[in-house]
Amino acid sequence: MSETIIVKNITKSFKLSKKQMKIDQTDNPLKVAVSDLSFSTYEGEIFGLLGPNGAGKTTTLRCIATLIKPDSGEITVNGIDVSSAVEIKKRIAFLTNELKLEEQFTPNYLFDYFSLLHQISPEETQKRKAALFEKFGVTKFAEVKIGDLSSGMKQKVSIVISLVHDPNIIIFDEPTNGLDVLTAKTVTDYLFEQRNAGKTIIISTHIMNLVEKICDRVGIIINGKMLVCDTVKNVLNNYPGKDIEEIFFNIYNEVNHE
Amino acid sequence: MNNVFKIFKKEMDKVFRFPRTIFATLILPGMMIFLIYAFIGQSLESEIDRSAEYVGIVHVIDAPASFDFAITNQAAYKIEFSASEFADLESLTAEVEAGTIDAVLMFETDFDSKVGLGEDPAIDIYYDSSKTNSGIVYGKIQALISVQRDNFLEDLSIDPNIFAISDHLVTDESKSSAKILSMILPMIILSFLFGSALGIGSDAIAGEKERGTLATLLMAPISRNHIIIGKIMSTAVLTIFSAFSSFIGILASLPFAKSMFAVEGELGYGIWEYFGILVLLLVLSVLISSILLITSTIAKTVKEATMYAMPIYMASIMMPVMTMFSEGTSASSWMYLIPIYNCTLGLKGILAMDISLLNYLLVIGSTMVFATLIIWVLIRLFRSEKVLFSK
Numbered sequence: 001m002s003e004t005i006i007v008k009n010i011t012k013s014f015k016l017s018k019k020q021m022k023i024d025q026t027d028n029p030l031k032v033a034v035s036d037l038s039f040s041t042y043e044g045e046i047f048g049l050l051g052p053n054g055a056g057k058t059t060t061l062r063c064i065a066t067l068i069k070p071d072s073g074e075i076t077v078n079g080i081d082v083s084s085a086v087e088i089k090k091r092i093a094f095l096t097n098e099l100k101l102e103e104q105f106t107p108n109y110l111f112d113y114f115s116l117l118h119q120i121s122p123e124e125t126q127k128r129k130a131a132l133f134e135k136f137g138v139t140k141f142a143e144v145k146i147g148d149l150s151s152g153m154k155q156k157v158s159i160v161i162s163l164v165h166d167p168n169i170i171i172f173d174e175p176t177n178g179l180d181v182l183t184a185k186t187v188t189d190y191l192f193e194q195r196n197a198g199k200t201i202i203i204s205t206h207i208m209n210l211v212e213k214i215c216d217r218v219g220i221i222i223n224g225k226m227l228v229c230d231t232v233k234n235v236l237n238n239y240p241g242k243d244i245e246e247i248f249f250n251i252y253n254e255v256n257h258e
Numbered sequence: 259m260n261n262v263f264k265i266f267k268k269e270m271d272k273v274f275r276f277p278r279t280i281f282a283t284l285i286l287p288g289m290m291i292f293l294i295y296a297f298i299g300q301s302l303e304s305e306i307d308r309s310a311e312y313v314g315i316v317h318v319i320d321a322p323a324s325f326d327f328a329i330t331n332q333a334a335y336k337i338e339f340s341a342s343e344f345a346d347l348e349s350l351t352a353e354v355e356a357g358t359i360d361a362v363l364m365f366e367t368d369f370d371s372k373v374g375l376g377e378d379p380a381i382d383i384y385y386d387s388s389k390t391n392s393g394i395v396y397g398k399i400q401a402l403i404s405v406q407r408d409n410f411l412e413d414l415s416i417d418p419n420i421f422a423i424s425d426h427l428v429t430d431e432s433k434s435s436a437k438i439l440s441m442i443l444p445m446i447i448l449s450f451l452f453g454s455a456l457g458i459g460s461d462a463i464a465g466e467k468e469r470g471t472l473a474t475l476l477m478a479p480i481s482r483n484h485i486i487i488g489k490i491m492s493t494a495v496l497t498i499f500s501a502f503s504s505f506i507g508i509l510a511s512l513p514f515a516k517s518m519f520a521v522e523g524e525l526g527y528g529i530w531e532y533f534g535i536l537v538l539l540l541v542l543s544v545l546i547s548s549i550l551l552i553t554s555t556i557a558k559t560v561k562e563a564t565m566y567a568m569p570i571y572m573a574s575i576m577m578p579v580m581t582m583f584s585e586g587t588s589a590s591s592w593m594y595l596i597p598i599y600n601c602t603l604g605l606k607g608i609l610a611m612d613i614s615l616l617n618y619l620l621v622i623g624s625t626m627v628f629a630t631l632i633i634w635v636l637i638r639l640f641r642s643e644k645v646l647f648s649k
Contacts, residue, residue, distance in 0.1 A: 015644070067476055068643045089479040099477065100470030117478040162477070 004169055004200040005041040005064060010034055010073030012059050033059040034070070035224040041169075041200045041217075046191060048215035048232075049204040050248060056224040057204040058096065061171050064202075065094040077169065090118065095162040096173035100154075103147030107138050107157045110146070111164060118165040125164070132160045136186060152180050159187065169200045176210065188214055208245035212236075220248060222255050278565065286568060293576060301580050305390075310336075314360040314395030317342040317350050322369035324409060328402045337398055351384050351426075360395035361385040373410060384426045388437040388610070396425075436527070440609035444602045445578035451539070451546055452571045454500035455493065456564065459550030462489050464563035472646070486551075486640040490633060493547040498540055527611070534608045534618060541625045542601045546574075548632035555639045555646075577602045594620040597628045 012034040021029060034056040041047045049057045062068045064075055066085035075082040082088055101110055108129075115125040133139040136156045146154060156179075163170070170191070176184040191201050191214060205211060211218050211232065218235055220228040228235060228251065232244070241247035273279045313336045321329060321341060329339045342350060344364070353359045366372065366379035373379060383399055386392040403423060466472035475485060550567050557563035577599045594600045594617045604621035607613025639645050 065477065067473065068647065086479045086481060089477060094477050096473075099474040101474060102471050103469070114478060117480055119479075158474075161474075165479075 002043055003040045004043055004078060005202070006074070006076045007037060007039050007060070007064065008074040009036050009038050010060070010063060010070040010075060011036055012056075012063060012068065012070045033224055034063070036073070037221070037224065037226045038073075039219050039226055039229045041202060043200060044195055044198045045216040046195050046201040046203065046214055048211035048218045049202065049221060050206070050208065050211050050218055050244070051204075051221035052206060052252065055221045057221055058173055059224075060221070061094065061096075061173055061202065061204055065089075065092060065171060067094075090165065091167055092169040092171060093162040093165070093167040094171045094173075095159060095175070097177055099158060099162070101146045101158060101161060104145060106143050106145055107133070107160070108142045110157070110161055114161050114164045120165060128164060128166060132163055135190065136160050136183075152183055155179055156183060167199075169202070170194060171202045171204075173204045174207075175203050175205070176207070208243070208248055212244045218244070220251060222252055227251055227255065278562075286572075293572070301582060309390075309394045312336065312391060312394055313338060314391065314398065315340070315358075316361045316363055316395060316399065317346075317359060319344050319347065319362065319364040320367050320369065321363075322365050324370050324373070324406055325365065325402075327405070327409070335398060335402065337395065337402075347384075354384055354386050354392065357386070357389055357391075360389075360392045361399060363399055381423045382426055383423065388612075437610050437612075440606045440612075441582045443609055444581070444605040445575060447539070447605060448578055448598075448602065449575050451497060451500065451543060452574055455497040455543070455546045455550050456567055456571060458496045459493050459547055460554050460557075460560050460563035460567060462493050462551060463554040464557040465554075465560045467557075467646070468559045476646075482640050483637055486637055487633075490544075490548055490551060490636065493551060494544045497543040497547050500543075502539075531608050531611065534613075535605065537622060538601060538604050538608070538618075538625075541622055541629065542598075545597065545601075545625050545629040545632065548629055548636055552632065552636055552639065555636060574598050578606070581606050591617065591620060595624045597625065600624055 011032065013030050013032045016024065016026070016029050016031050020031075021027070024031065037056070037060060039047075049060065051057045059068070063070045064077065064082065066082050066088050069082075077088050078091055080087050080091075105113070111129045111133075112125060115128070120128070133142055136159060138153075138156055138160055141149060141153055146157060149157065172187075172191075175187055175191070179187060188210075191203070195201055195216075203210075203215070215232055217231050218228070219226050220235075228239070230238070235244065235247060239247040239250070241250050273284070315338050317340050318325070318329070319342050321339075328335060328337075332339050342362070347362065347364065350359065350362045354362060362382075362384040364382040364384070366381070369379045369381075381403060383396060385396040385399075387396075400423075463472065466475065476482070549570060550563075553566035553570070554563040557566055580599070581602050594603055600621045604613065604618060607617065
């Protein structure tokens, strides 16, 4: 299996506002979100990033998705440096709860619009749209404005829109958050299907059993550092604890008691 | 009642616990009203001071001895009198219209003798009501004639209406009407332009940030420069549509404006005046859109963007107030380089049919330069992670 994403020693800090300093109860205006973090992903795998809120998962994914730039370190996607943002964005799908769709447009309009931005031909757009709308059950509300849809429906449309360009790499930040059980199952089935088709999937989550259930490899991030990065099987075998959840809390407690 | 108070307290806390809201809700409105009236007052006061100091140029034809008091004390009355002949009347009125002299005062021949005989000799005053200076001098002449009349009344026991004064407007009526419109329309135009651009511009970026749709757009394989330039273009085009709407509104309302603003006579705007207004509105729309997109980029929400833009909006609509009472041609060339203020001067100048081509080109050129600079700043801001993803 060849490497698809290589993250090498990245560090990313943010300057905190006074309000954020108050929330974090710190006098230090500089927050290191990710520190000297490295990992790689491979073709045909689902890689899970596990960590508590504020651990640096979203920052890492945003760096890969070219939304923000690391202060130091290197990231390549399919051999291309992330400084070539446009090229990277052609190859990846990035979906988080923070990414929303314009409420006054319909799923149909938005699919066509984002296909246009990705320079996909009209024929190919129609083909992909029919397949994805069918798979995620969007067809029946394809002409309803996003603002009139339920949150579950909106989530489905967001997933579909993020996949317009049939990307090789799919990055999902909390992929099943806010979804009903049936839609969550559709999403996980889709991820398996894509993995089996040789694509790379990175998911970031704090739901431990989801990692155990669907991921091939897992990276545990705490306080901006990658503390564990291995196959789920090896992590279960080599670390104390009966499941990923227990292993995670053991590591977390160990780090925070040092 | 206790519950009513709880609701009331929370609503009050929404304002009083946040310095920005206190500023926007409580301080800004009062400050703006104070500033607007202070500017109007200042503008009027400076105009009054200027009027008092202004030395007018008046040509007098057949000046009688009874008017000598004015001519010998001309420095005190701040008027330079020059004696002229009736034969020059036509060329003199042309000079009044051109603004090189302020008025012509013509007495009937043997004026004093005719007054003594109880006749009503004529006094003709030629002035240009569309020119502030000519208007000021006209007022002074009226005052001097009044003194002259009083002098006669002291000497002779005769009817006070001994003079038959005739005013002659040497300007065409259209210019006089245009002057009145030029005082009012720039403020209306700027308010409408800013008002429509405010809504569109605030939503264009801050709205997308607030709704979470900007990050979705940033994930599309297009550069940020292309996104921001697209935003500038769409905001400017929508503002331009609004400008067109204002422009058509202006054209359509001119017949009504005449009666609304006590405008007399026909408006003599030609194709060049309309074209000049149109081009100015277009460049002004681009400048305003870019300025408002900066506040929209810095802000996190539409409400915040609107709050940031409000002082700029208020300052901009104050600029036409500053120029409202001044003589269009009295502005120095450098004033035509001050952003937005220059557009006010330009609009006023065109509407008053009183702007040179050089000054008009200065307005258009400098506005384009400012718009380019603002767009450059905007592009830089749009590349900043801190600005785009700040929480």
